[in-house]
Amino acid sequence: MKRIAVLTSGGDAPGMNAAIRAVVLASHYFGVQVIGYRHGFNGLLEQEYQILQSSDVNNIIQRGGTILKSARCQAFTTDEGGRQAADNLTALEIDALIIIGGDGSFRGAVHLGRFWSGKILGLPGTIDNDINGTDATIGYYTAIDTALESIDRVRDTADAFERIFLIEVMGRHAGFIGLSAAVCSGAEQVLLPELFTDNLPDLDSLAGHIQTAQKIRGKCSYIMVVSENIWPGGVMDLADQLHQRTGIDCRPVILGHVQRGGSPVSLDRILASKLGVYAVEAARTGKTGIMIGEHNQQMVEVPFQDTWNQAKALDPYLLHIQQETFDLVKNSNNP
Template sequence: MGKKIKKIGVMTSGGDAPGMNAAIRAVVRACSYYNVECVGVYRGYQGLIEGDFVELKARSVSNIINLGGTILKSARSKEFMTKEGRKKAHENLINAQIDALVLIGGDGTFTGGMVFNEEYNFPCIGVPGTIDNDIFGTNYTIGYDTALNTVVEVIDKIRDTASSHNRLFFVEVMGRDAGFIALNAGVGAGAEEILIPEEDLGLDRLLESLKRSKRSGKSSSIVVVAEGDKIGKNVFELANYVEANLPQYEVRVSVLGHMQRGGSPSCFDRVLASRLGVRSVELLLDGKTNLMVGLVNNNIVTTDLEHAVKGHHEINKELLRVSDIMSI
């Protein structure tokens, strides 16, 4: 039986995602509900090393559920990757009498927590916050739904211009290692083609698909490209290749970039963050550690941090099939 949890630290790490503030709010208010102290850690693991802590009470997190980004800031810490850095972090936690941590972030965040728990037996619970939706053990990560809606809204606007000028647009979205945003946003926005890291469409098939679209009477097309797609070295090279081989198309490129991370979180992300944040506190109070909370079939579940990091979240093959049918 571990020692009684009296004070919980909460931090955000890695890339920011809409809904992180809602998760912070949920952790703080769950702590207040269960009469446990809560401490915010600024700038992720770097803040742990520097002892950059702030006491958080229920009223400290008023009016943040609607805010994008993270009030606790986020940073990547090379120093935490060293034993010396982790030793400093542990000393600061002990000095601040913090008994456990809630880690809001992605696989890099969870890897750090896993190593820290292994070295110091320090209780950690992970909450998946990343727009990429690439974490094993949950159907949805915090921020993914908002990012999808942002991308679809932007593509809708781009289509207006594409239709007006009979242009082919390549729209690059985030997803260096996973095509969840590209696939779902592409289907939702009616893209003619969707290029993702998990499926190698190939240049010949892409050209044939665009020719078929032209023959069917389409005067403009949208191709959604995940940044990790391997067909070309980058989206600009891909666009140049298509323009050289299909001169009937006037090709343009739009890279959406970091706008996908920002903005007020959707209702879905706010509710998801609230559910996962509350459960993370309850797990720590129940003596659990080294777990990630997630949502599967609308139920809150837990997964070992190691499985969350090393597991593979499969792309939806049915959605790929639907995408092919819709592009006719």
């Protein structure tokens, strides 16, 4: 193998740079040259790339974002796009392409595989952690801590004013960030997509929980963590509705894109480093059509289709303690 290419695609996630660095250093370890495509699949189509030297990845392990930039790319999803990309890869004599991104990026990888016979490998890079086959995705750990830090801050005000706050976190179709952020911030309530697949949250029951909490503990702070997209109109509308029903002031906070950035925490750097090196090692032994993941402390190879065919489940025990053990209403009969 003489030349490996790497690109980042889809939403950016902290740790993508650590993964790029790992790919580059591992390739150099084996004497393989690395090409970095810029702007995701766009770079592949438009031959926007650069040779990545060791010095290019020096001191990037700690940086958020991605030095290769990212982008969405409609043109690539067509047959013509796939063929163009394949031609470009062939022209550059690329032996393997490593794609860092989410499930949309992996669908792109499969699409490319119809037109190009080189090795294609994926690394799970998304804060949402909604990729099956790996225990965690690059960026997930940092996103939880970022959300947590913000909720800890809101708790200060909530406590000072004994107020209700609704905090919207990221996770379009998956409640990983929401559940983790709720447990570790000691949130009084959490609304996750997995709990409301066919219906909306029940306003009366939500309002009732708030009111019971205030009966039990007196006026007090109350934090509800809400995954985005669960409630039409978001937490702003939900806060209004709850205010109307309870007469209690409810404040919405939308954490938003803040959750995507920042210097990656240690676990994201470690995960990205391991995945990046392993991907190069796997490419050298001829592996293709797989995402590299980590499951139960072992590096694993997951066929691309399996990464999205099955939804990854939330940790049932974590859900149990948040919704049962730590529920303040169920906890009200203090001995």
